[in-house]
Amino acid sequence: MTTDAMSGNEPTRRGFLDLALGLLGAISAIGVVYPVGMYLWPRVDKKEGDETRSMKLPVGDVPIGEAKFVRFLNKPAVIMRPNEQEIYALSAVCTHLGCVVKWNDAGKDLFCPCHGGKFDVKGNVLGGPPPKPLPSFTAKIENEYIVVAEA
Amino acid sequence: MEMNTLELGPIKIKNRLLIRIFSALDDRLGLREILNDEVFEKISPAYLGLWSCFGGITFFLFINQVVTGMLVMVYYQPTIEQAHASVAHIMNEVPFGWLVRGMHAWGSNLMIVTIIIHMAKIFVHGIYKAPRELNWVTGVTLLLLTLGLSFSGYLLPWTQLAYWATVVGTETPAAMPYVGEYIRFAMRGGDDISQVTLTRFFALHVMIMPVTIAAVIGLHIAQIRRQGIAGPL
Numbered sequence: 001m002t003t004d005a006m007s008g009n010e011p012t013r014r015g016f017l018d019l020a021l022g023l024l025g026a027i028s029a030i031g032v033v034y035p036v037g038m039y040l041w042p043r044v045d046k047k048e049g050d051e052t053r054s055m056k057l058p059v060g061d062v063p064i065g066e067a068k069f070v071r072f073l074n075k076p077a078v079i080m081r082p083n084e085q086e087i088y089a090l091s092a093v094c095t096h097l098g099c100v101v102k103w104n105d106a107g108k109d110l111f112c113p114c115h116g117g118k119f120d121v122k123g124n125v126l127g128g129p130p131p132k133p134l135p136s137f138t139a140k141i142e143n144e145y146i147v148v149a150e151a
Numbered sequence: 152m153e154m155n156t157l158e159l160g161p162i163k164i165k166n167r168l169l170i171r172i173f174s175a176l177d178d179r180l181g182l183r184e185i186l187n188d189e190v191f192e193k194i195s196p197a198y199l200g201l202w203s204c205f206g207g208i209t210f211f212l213f214i215n216q217v218v219t220g221m222l223v224m225v226y227y228q229p230t231i232e233q234a235h236a237s238v239a240h241i242m243n244e245v246p247f248g249w250l251v252r253g254m255h256a257w258g259s260n261l262m263i264v265t266i267i268i269h270m271a272k273i274f275v276h277g278i279y280k281a282p283r284e285l286n287w288v289t290g291v292t293l294l295l296l297t298l299g300l301s302f303s304g305y306l307l308p309w310t311q312l313a314y315w316a317t318v319v320g321t322e323t324p325a326a327m328p329y330v331g332e333y334i335r336f337a338m339r340g341g342d343d344i345s346q347v348t349l350t351r352f353f354a355l356h357v358m359i360m361p362v363t364i365a366a367v368i369g370l371h372i373a374q375i376r377r378q379g380i381a382g383p384l
């Protein structure tokens with residue numbers, strides 16, 4: 001064996017060739033890892049409601065006393081009109097472990113099917129495991145349209 | 152008892168960490184013995200030339216098929232509504248999809264070529280003769296499995312070419328007396344080529360035949376290792 005190039009002495013032919021071989025190996029490895037990584041990395045098709053900071057829908061879509069689930073800021077959201085005057089828009093993603101909450105028509109509130117979390121129309125926790133209220137958005141009615149925007 | 156240099160056949164390792172990792176594995180698994188017996192002692196004889204490499208090249212191409220096949224399967228959808236669209240998506244939209252699927256499709260063709268060359272060499276040199284007859288048997292089994300994999304894979308893009316090739320390919324065995332009709336029925340999973348056909352071809356192509364062929368390849372190689380590579384005549 002000649003002296004190991006790694007030991008920091010005189011550079012040797014062997015040391016140089018080892019390094020060259022290592023570099024070639026590294027380049028080949030990148031040549032495999034890069035295309036495979038690019039191939040596997042998901043490309044999400046943009047859905048309606050994605051990337052918009054606000055959304056608009058006709059008033060008739062959300063009847064009084066009912067809820068409508070929409071997609072807002074890439075995530076599920078819910079719009080509710082408990083009566084003529086009030087309108088609320090909340091994130092529909094449960095603050096416990098991320099299930100999508102459901103509208104409970106009997107109690108006129110929201111409940112989470114995963115572990116029984118309960119929220120009122122303003123997003124406050126009424127019971128169950130969720131630690132925080134549902135994040136809310138601003139919602140108002142402007143000439144026959146409901147406009148939802150980031151709070 | 153720290154070693155400074157680890158000698159493994161022709162390889163010398165000086166890196167301390169590598170030596171320690173190797174020693175730890177060697178103590179527990181007897182790695183050195185496996186490497187000596189199975190690798191260093193079995194370095195191919197020098198008289199083997201290019202024509203002796205085609206079995207190994209075919210094996211390499213098989214590994215290529217497995218790896219690129221796994222990748223293609225990440226985006227492929229085996230339904231008659233989605234199959235063609237998902238293949239088009241792989242080819243046109245997924246980054247490097249053309250490359251991955253191209254390697255899979257071309258690899259399958261190349262595999263047939265290298266198998267024919269491998270087989271021709273074995274035949275011309277007469278090394279299928281005793282005591283290696285069983286190698287010939289597993290080898291021909293591998294040829295048939297490779298053709299089966301090619302045939303089942305051909306349907307999956309669900310193009311006109313794929314569809315009609317499968318019509319013809321399943322019609323051919325139907326010409327056999329007595330059993331032909333039943334074979335066609337079993338292959339198609341019914342009277343016509345349908346979703347059922349696509350699903351069974353998909354199952355054959357991605358699971359049933361690959362697992363089978365891997366087992367037979369293992370047997371084929373084990374036979375060679377046991378008997379040694381035949382010398383020139």
Ligand code: FES
Nearest residue numbers: 094096097112117
């Ligand atoms: S995720 Fe909603 S209660 Fe657990």
